[in-house]
Amino acid sequence: MALKQLTPASYRSDVWNDWCPGCGNFGIVAAMTQAFAELGLAPESTVVVSGIGCSGKTPHFLNVEGIHTLHGRSLPYAEGIRLANPNLTVVVNAGDGDLLGIGVGHFVSLGRRNIDMTVIMHDNTVYGLTKGQAAPTLGRGLQPKALPKPNIQDAINPIALALASGYTFIARGYTSRVKHLKEIIKQAIEHKGSAFIDVLQPCVTYDNIHTVEYYNKRVYDLQEVEKWDPVVKSQEEAPQKMAQAMLKAYEGGDRIPIGVFYVNPNVPTYEERLNERLKTYSQMPPAAQEIDRAGVPLIGNEGFERIFSKYVVTVG
Amino acid sequence: MSCRDCTYYVPHALYRYIGFCEKERRVVIGEEYRKCGYFEINPDSYIKDTIEGRGWIYCADCYMPIYDYETALKHKAMGHLLTTKFMFDQVAAEESPGVD
């Protein structure tokens, strides 16, 4: 088969996109497909996993392996897929409610593992598809129009939580700056380890506070404006870089930083840890293994008794 | 020329004939054209800049996002309204049920 030149269009399906006209999510689809094309990812070895809600529909709009899962559970699905077949590029698209509400346990746990995959969080501060309730990223006292009363819970800081959890690539993007977001997605995919991108994404229907105008006024690029160096050169430097990124994560109000906050390439990935233990994991991951020869199990009578000799008793 | 060709025209997300004039801050009907003194046509670079900057532009006539310049130009040639911004809809929460 002749190699077709992959363009962003190659990664889009023909399913009608039913997000609200003007939705911030279009920028995420645009950035992701541009990043996939520039990285030349094969559609059948690229897996986009999502949870529930508007962000959950993302895979249907893409022409790659698309797994639209349950509320909060996108990460475990993605982990199972990636560990079973580490030759796949796995990108999760999930909302703030998904990752930091119902699925926050999985969010924290992925950081401990540093599995090589990318998590793109659609951060719009509300639950869109159920009509605008407060998401875990909505600040206290705020009242987007669908809320009958102002929010009385505090917001989780996604960057800070990702840092504390152990993600080794942590960034923030903004849907209205597509090139910037695309570059971050590319870096995240190329990063070896768990990468997290908090994407500021205005919900045009239910959030009249965090609008495009709101963000346009406040957002600035860390790398461009502050020459921010996120990279941990050696593991000894990690606490200091992390503390610095943590401070930056809490910058808010009139100035909202976007860009790469923290990168630590010194932590072994889960795949590397597995290979250390299983020895053959890299060359022969689960999905690449045969389990039978023409319907006959690989383990026969002799092999069984050898492997499980501990349980075999011969009458003496 | 009508209001919907004007740069200050913000279309309604569902009813393409309704719009909002950002200058006069009032509802206008898209097909009409008033000599209002504000009328301005988007520059030729608008579509290109929008797609480059934001990655997409929305065709308010076809109800779909467009991600590349060539396709956007085709829609434009057919007289479609291309934009990223829609009228703020205060009653969405009353009209849209919870759906997930």
Place this chain on the structure above:
Amino acid sequence: MTRWPLRSRREWTELRELRYIIGGPQGGGLETTSEILSWAFARSGYGVISDREYFSNIKGRHSYIHATVSGAEVPYHLSYPVDVIAAMDAESVFSHIGDIRDGGYLIYNSDEGQSRFNAIPSMERELRDRLAAFMKAESLDGTLASVVKYLSDARRVNAIGLSYRDLLDQLQKKESVEAAQASRYISTILSGAMAALSGVSRESIEFSMRRRFRQDEIYRANMTMFDIVSSLVESKHGSPLKLEGSTLSLRKMLVASGNDTVAMAKAVAGLRFQSYYPITPAADESFTLEEYERLAGDGPTMLVYQLEDELAVINAAIGAALAGVRSAAATSGPGFDLMVEGLGWAGMNEVPVVVTYYQRGGPSTGQPTRGAQSDLLSSVFASHGEYPRVVLASGDHVEAFYDTIDAFNYAEQFQVPVIHLVDKFLANTIATFPIPDLSSVKINRGAVIKEKVPGYKRFDFTYPVSPRAPLGTNVMWYTGDEHDEYGHISEDSENRVKIMEKRMGKLEVMEKEIPEERRYSYFGDERPDLILVGWGFVKGVATKAVSELRASGKKVGYLHIRTFVPFPSRTIGSVAKDVGADRLVAVEHNYEAQAAVLTAANTGITIGKKIVKFTGRPMYANELEEAVMRVMKGENRVVLEYGA
């Protein structure tokens, strides 16, 4: 009805079957004694079943092993009274006063003669109250010495008091005793005494000790302790409980717990991914898989993945299955409850995934370390909406082995989640059984596509079971929403009818492909007056009860249900017609008789007679036989409750 103490009339007339209890504080060496003895009896050619009863406690509460050894049959039943009680501590004697047969043997620590039952803090209040009433009735002063005297006088029990302190002292004079492994030597005191009484050869014990104690010094010191104790006991008491020579044809066998048996079967079945979260009594299976993760060491491996909760566990297992690998989760009730939503996703998306479900007492945390069969309805109905699944239930180690392999085959053949029901009884019971013959085992992966297919449709309507392509081969979509052939969301009515019919149509495929005779087994008379209907761990005790009752002239049978979806409706229907539905008796480890509920749902046949046990302890052959007699005399519901 008071269930305690039991006065027993069993006499040691035939040396065909030895029953024993070894009791001690949790964490005090019981596991070792159980293994040493099980292996040694197996080594001598006998069949063993050894159940472990324990509290939800790390250390200190009363725990015991209850075993049956036989050379006449491979035993799969437990019964009371027992011939020997070997006690590590005073509480073990107090807890089992009623369990020993008249004329049986008691091994106890003579240093603890003055221990009083009411000064043992780990004992539960209810038992203490029952003991108080017993002591009062028998005019005992509440000390261990008084109980031993009572057993010797009133029950002709041969009490063998050993000073465990002196024995350790003697050992220390000969060998260096490893402080960190002190409990090992108490284990060996009991193994030594048990071996002497039952005439197990020193060679068999050596064989066991070598397996158990890899460190040379530990092995040597324990053999020394064994020799000290066994010669002491044998010189005084001989070997009064020596079994007849074994007539079993087993020359080579597996001696394993249910957890380990399922793990071994998963390795054979080609499991490549298992996810889990620690829960009793399932977690040991995952530990064993992890121990053997490199299999033969020549390439293929099993990836065992511990996650943060069972929500993650099931969904990670599904993810791995989407990538084309044989994948499973092992859990118990509380964990299964968390998995239910994921299970529905697997049903909706036709994902072959296996859940090994170790039942324990519920609801809620229930009885974490006690057995039950009360999750049958939950397994059959779990998750909202309708989707096909397979539900298998294993009655013993051999069934568990082959059912595990079938579970994966069915999952892939029909592209459905498979729930494999086992339970705590099986999980923690060490049994002896023939080494499975793997030459008859087949791997069936169902319809799989590995090459790139233009326009691939994951849910192609042409088939009830559409060919399954692993992720990485073709672009495809999956969604928990109702979907079209491609896996894209569709809310269209016509599509909904089509895909529901395709998905639910797999029930018919399963109905055709899983033969009726695979769904049950039957033991007993061809024309019985009464048929016990049971499933799971009931099998061993029910078949024993049936054979005992038949030996005494009763015409009875046991119908053992092995699959609940699909259900053996035809068989139960014809049995009910031939024998009469009023002669069916449900025998189950739950309150409601859940299999009877499913029988009614599947066949319209009402099983009105029930023998149930829900104490968390297994049914014993003696109490089941008695219960069957009561049912024959007209009782409709018998609740069993024996066992400490």
